[in-house]
Amino acid sequence: MKKTGAQILCESLIKEGVEVIFGYPGGTVLPLYDTLPQYPQLRHILVRHEQCAAHAADSYARATGKAGVCLATSGPGATNLVTGIANACLDSSPIVAITGQVATPFIGKDAFQEIDITGITLPITKHNHLVLDVGELARVVKEAFYIAQAGKPGPVLIDIPRDVFQQEAEFVYPEKVDLPGYKPTLFGHPAQIKRAAEMTNGAVRPIIIAGRGVIISQAFAELRELAEKAQIPVITTLLGIGCFPETHVLSFGMLGMHGMAYANKAVDNADVIIAIGMRFDDRATGIVSAFAPRASVIHIDIDPAEIGKNVRVDVPIVGDVKNILEALNKQIVPRDHIDWFNQLDQWRQEHPAIEIRDSEGLLPQYVIRQIYEVTQGNAIIVTGVGQNQMWAAQFFFYDKPNGLISSGGLGTMGFELPGAVGAKVGRPDETVWCIAGDGGFQMTIQELATIVQENIDVKIAIINNGYLGMVRQWQELFYKRRYVHTQLSGPDFVKIAEAYGLPALRVKDKREVTSAIEKAMEHQGPFLIDFVVEPEENVFPIVPPGATLVQAIEMPKPEIVTPSS
Amino acid sequence: MATAEHILVALVEDKPGVLNRVSSLLRRRNFNIDSIAVGHTEQPNLSRMTFVVHGDDAKIEQVRKQLDKVIEVVKIVDITNNNPVARELALLKVKTTASTRSEIIQIVDIFRANIVDVSADSVIVEVTGDEEKVDSLLELLRGFGIKEMARTGRIALPRGSVAPLLVEEIRMPEQPSKPLSSEAESPPDW
Numbered sequence: 128m129k130k131t132g133a134q135i136l137c138e139s140l141i142k143e144g145v146e147v148i149f150g151y152p153g154g155t156v157l158p159l160y161d162t163l164p165q166y167p168q169l170r171h172i173l174v175r176h177e178q179c180a181a182h183a184a185d186s187y188a189r190a191t192g193k194a195g196v197c198l199a200t201s202g203p204g205a206t207n208l209v210t211g212i213a214n215a216c217l218d219s220s221p222i223v224a225i226t227g228q229v230a231t232p233f234i235g236k237d238a239f240q241e242i243d244i245t246g247i248t249l250p251i252t253k254h255n256h257l258v259l260d261v262g263e264l265a266r267v268v269k270e271a272f273y274i275a276q277a278g279k280p281g282p283v284l285i286d287i288p289r290d291v292f293q294q295e296a297e298f299v300y301p302e303k304v305d306l307p308g309y310k311p312t313l314f315g316h317p318a319q320i321k322r323a324a325e326m327t328n329g330a331v332r333p334i335i336i337a338g339r340g341v342i343i344s345q346a347f348a349e350l351r352e353l354a355e356k357a358q359i360p361v362i363t364t365l366l367g368i369g370c371f372p373e374t375h376v377l378s379f380g381m382l383g384m385h386g387m388a389y390a391n392k393a394v395d396n397a398d399v400i401i402a403i404g405m406r407f408d409d410r411a412t413g414i415v416s417a418f419a420p421r422a423s424v425i426h427i428d429i430d431p432a433e434i435g436k437n438v439r440v441d442v443p444i445v446g447d448v449k450n451i452l453e454a455l456n457k458q459i460v461p462r463d464h465i466d467w468f469n470q471l472d473q474w475r476q477e478h479p480a481i482e483i484r485d486s487e488g489l490l491p492q493y494v495i496r497q498i499y500e501v502t503q504g505n506a507i508i509v510t511g512v513g514q515n516q517m518w519a520a521q522f523f524f525y526d527k528p529n530g531l532i533s534s535g536g537l538g539t540m541g542f543e544l545p546g547a548v549g550a551k552v553g554r555p556d557e558t559v560w561c562i563a564g565d566g567g568f569q570m571t572i573q574e575l576a577t578i579v580q581e582n583i584d585v586k587i588a589i590i591n592n593g594y595l596g597m598v599r600q601w602q603e604l605f606y607k608r609r610y611v612h613t614q615l616s617g618p619d620f621v622k623i624a625e626a627y628g629l630p631a632l633r634v635k636d637k638r639e640v641t642s643a644i645e646k647a648m649e650h651q652g653p654f655l656i657d658f659v660v661e662p663e664e665n666v667f668p669i670v671p672p673g674a675t676l677v678q679a680i681e682m683p684k685p686e687i688v689t690p691s692s
Numbered sequence: 693m694a695t696a697e698h699i700l701v702a703l704v705e706d707k708p709g710v711l712n713r714v715s716s717l718l719r720r721r722n723f724n725i726d727s728i729a730v731g732h733t734e735q736p737n738l739s740r741m742t743f744v745v746h747g748d749d750a751k752i753e754q755v756r757k758q759l760d761k762v763i764e765v766v767k768i769v770d771i772t773n774n775n776p777v778a779r780e781l782a783l784l785k786v787k788t789t790a791s792t793r794s795e796i797i798q799i800v801d802i803f804r805a806n807i808v809d810v811s812a813d814s815v816i817v818e819v820t821g822d823e824e825k826v827d828s829l830l831e832l833l834r835g836f837g838i839k840e841m842a843r844t845g846r847i848a849l850p851r852g853s854v855a856p857l858l859v860e861e862i863r864m865p866e867q868p869s870k871p872l873s874s875e876a877e878s879p880p881d882w
Contacts, residue, residue: 245709246712249712249713249716250716250717250720253763254763274763306763307705307766308704308705308762308763308764308765308766308767309763430761431757431760432754432757432758432760432761434757435750435753435754436754
């Protein structure tokens, strides 16, 4: 029996195990929306802006490991997805974005709501496809899900003209994909793995730098085995947080611009670096020519193009992290590295990482720490971008796999709220906390309506300092305190929440923090807390732009006040 | 590191937009390409692209790897060290007068080039060869006045029995070692 393009799409999605679509209707996707009720197993969540459909799908994918699906109409619907697709692209998140397109006879005529979205998204997708024949739709969907999830994951966009939704074809879902030009390498080269094992076994000051690749590959146990067997401290990137328990004795914090000073010092002094599923981003390396000057580098990544892109590599291993670590661990000789750990512990004492300074005021770091205390670490944290993100990375201890979801590569303010929606929809049994800044929150604030309509139980903490805090901090430190356009007013967030229909609290006093968080946790359903914090609190340490990792500015020491003064 | 000229050749699926994907990638990665030439191959559905690139080894390696990430690029190799035969074709429209025509014909003969069109005040010269030969002929004819010129960019094949782009059979890609969707529902413990 023949089916319409819309039916073929829905049935293909079901074949791919899709349960949720984040979307927004419009003219060219009307035939698809008209068909959706025939497939009640496809839950559709109506966002309030297409950007948030892409962010929610992205975050859903990160939380579950399954491809997330977002849907928008042609023209502005499609262009609104762009930021979300770019975000997923830079953080290797598997999403399949479906856009409507004007009917095929109108393509190229500048028709109403026509835009060349495959052209626009060419540089920010792993692949994209304009479907011109309903007969190829099933194959294109099959390929899209394969490409999005295989190898290094990433976004794939399928652009479907309105008439293709309406045309009919036999529905045969292909068993396999046939992509001669895409065959990701999954198993590492044995000779390189042997070299890596020898280098690791001979190391005197080894460190592991683990990134999001460990999480994508679900190589939690293998990473832990390597670290414990060879006694190597594990440092993570921002997006690697959640790949190794942060309360583990071998956990050595995060490196990079806002990394712990001792972690950066360890990188600087290491003689062997085992870089796993990470890509030496400039925010992680500091000035790259001075990165890890004493180290030989073993780089494990599924994307061959990442090897040698930013940092010279001595032992490249291309493949899936889990497979490679399994093979590597067999050749690792147990070691202890006592001298190295003594040195590391000394640095840890000299550079206490992350402390909350003494203050009567309400400090953002304290808010994050209290969320950690109240949830006992049992929460998925979804952050915005900027200071709130760095404090969430620093002051929450991530002990569970994949506990932090954050926009790393693109640094997209506004990711937090739709991101929390996607995480909660994907992992409904987990507590999800959205850590927002007052700037980023106002970029996607309309998703409060989505949350209320779908009763998505996310807890929202706005770290409200009345500034675009990270930019203000840069102005303070590097632009002589000239605060140009970083002070921003916001609405009364409590009233806003109430107007949208969710309960909210404002907290200005340190002593009310814990009880407010507890109240949010006890409440069944979404809850917002507006934490009005110290306005000019800074994120420390900070590696200034153009500096090396060990030139970080650390938190100013409190002046010593003698009793006589 | 010293920069050198490299010739990369790629087999790509003959699908709409492939050239756009490739050129967009080269631009956004800030790779400078001296020339690209595209044409059919001995195999249906596959085209061959020839890139001439300048750069140090690390840069060339990045160009090759990034191009290999384009889904439609089936295979890409650097044939610089395979002693390749590299040729390009140029068409030159040269101004002529009654007094210069015979001199131009002599020069064209020396270069084993051809005159493929003659009009009252110009000829079109067709020349095939390596870049140096084309450049030399161009230099000699420039004095007569070049009205228009078209060059194809280089195409190349490795000498001898080496055929790095011979795709004997196009095999199915391996599926991921684990089904991504089923395991994901319950994240494993440490």
